[in-house]
Amino acid sequence: MNRPRALIFDVFGTVVDWRNSIARLAGKALTDKGFDADPLAFADHWRGLYQPAMERIRSDSQDYVPLDDLHLENLTQTLKHFGAAAAFDADECRRLNRAWEQLDPWPDVVSDLIALKEKTIIAPCSNGSIALMTQLAKHAGLPWDCILGADIARDYKPKPIVYQACCNALQLEPGDVMMVAAHNDDLEAAQAAGLMTAFIPRPVEYGPNQSQDLVSWGSWDTDITRFRDLVRLL
Amino acid sequence: MNRPRALIFDVFGTVVDWRNSIARLAGKALTDKGFDADPLAFADHWRGLYQPAMERIRSDSQDYVPLDDLHLENLTQTLKHFGAAAAFDADECRRLNRAWEQLDPWPDVVSDLIALKEKTIIAPCSNGSIALMTQLAKHAGLPWDCILGADIARDYKPKPIVYQACCNALQLEPGDVMMVAAHNDDLEAAQAAGLMTAFIPRPVEYGPNQSQDLVSWGSWDTDITRFRDLVRLL
Structure with a gap:
C-alpha cells in the first residue's frame, strides 16, 4: 500500500x-x-x-x-x-x-482530524454540497483543508466520477488517495475507482437495531476504530 | 451595504x-x-x-x-x-x-484571517487551483473554510463566471458576498458581477518601483489597510 x-x-x-x-x-x-x-x-x-x-x-x-x-x-x-x-x-x-x-461529530473526531491534518491533506468526499459542508465544518469544528465531493463532480456517490473528481481536484492519482467511510458500499465504489480504502464502524448510526455495516465485508486496505489510527500510515 | x-x-x-x-x-x-x-x-x-x-x-x-x-x-x-x-x-x-x-503571507494575514473566520465564511477566490490553494494554505497557515476560485469555474478571473461560481458554491447571492483584493481590476470585475468589494493596498507587491494599484481607483464598498478592518462590517 x-x-x-x-x-x-x-x-x-x-x-x-x-x-x-x-x-x-x-x-x-x-x-x-x-x-x-x-x-x-x-x-x-x-x-x-x-x-x-x-x-x-x-x-x-x-x-x-x-x-x-x-x-x-x-x-x-x-x-x-x-x-x-x-x-x-x-x-x-x-x-x-x-x-x-448543525450535525454533531462523533466523539474524538475533531481532535483526531486535527492530528491527521498535521500529517496530510484531509477533505470531505460527501454528497453534501460545498455550502452545506462549509457550514457544517464551522458548526462542528471540522478542520478540513478543502471541501470536495458531489458539488465538484455535479453527481452523487457512489458514481465513480465523484471519487475521481476529488482526486483530480487534488491533482493526485487515485492510488495515492484513501477514502475513509463507515459504509462498505461507499468503499466498494472508491476501491473500484482506484482509491485506497479504510473502514470505520459506526454501529449505532441508524440506532441500536442497526443491521448493516456493523463490520467491514470488503478487502479494504485498513480497518480502524477511530480516525487517529490512520496516523501510522502517514 | x-x-x-x-x-x-x-x-x-x-x-x-x-x-x-x-x-x-x-x-x-x-x-x-x-x-x-x-x-x-x-x-x-x-x-x-x-x-x-x-x-x-x-x-x-x-x-x-x-x-x-x-x-x-x-x-x-x-x-x-x-x-x-x-x-x-x-x-x-x-x-x-x-x-x-510555498509563498509566505504578508504580515498579520494569518491572525487577521483567524479573527474574520470567527465571524463569517472566508475562502480564496484565486486563479490558483484547488490543489495549489490547499497546499499553500497548509504552508502558510491560511485558515480557509473552503477553497473556491478558478478550478470551480474552469475559467480564469476576471471572467465573471469565476466570481459567480464562488457565490453559487456558497449558495449565496453575489450581493451578500464581498471580494477582497489588492488589484482594482479584480474588484472592478467582482463589482460588475454584483459582489461587494474591499480594496487593500499592497504597494510593494511588484517591488519598490510599483506603479499600479498603489491606491484604489474605483467606488469600492470599503478601503482597508489590513484584513482585520473588515471585522467591523460583520
Missing part, C-alpha cells in the same frame, strides 16, 4: 451523527408547533428519502441539484407523512432544512 | 507575497545549479507570463487547464530566457514549480 497523500472522508454517519442531531433539531421544531411526533422516526423518515432522491440524478432522469435542494423536497414529504406540512411555511421549512448544517 | 455573509479573497499579492517568495525559492534552485541570475528578475519574468497564459483560456483558444500547468509552461520559458533550461530536467522543473505552494 502507498503512503496516502490525502485522506477523503464520507461525512454523514462517518464523521457526524446525523440521526440524533436531526432528531434533536427537528424534534424541537415539531414540539414548538405542538406536534408530538417521535423525533427519531422523523429523522429516519427524512433520511430514508435521501437515496431515492439522489438516484434520480445518478440515473440522469434529473439534472444535478445540490443536496440542500433534495433535503428540502424530502423535508416537505416527511412533514406531510407526519401530518405537519400545514404548520410550516416556506421560510420555516428552509430554516429547518439547515439542521443538516 | 449588506452585512457580508462571506468574504472571498484574491490570493497572489493580496494574501501572499509571491515576488519575494518565488525569488527566494527560485534563487536557491538557480544558485544550486551554478547560475547567478537576479532572483527578483527571475520571479518577475515568470510572473510576467501569467496573464498571457490565462488569456488563451479566457478567450477560448485553449481548454481549461489548472494554473499549475500554466506555471510549469511559463517556468520552462523563464528558464530558457535566463539560459538555464538545460540544467533542469522535467522532475526538477516540477519540483521548482511547486514554489507557488
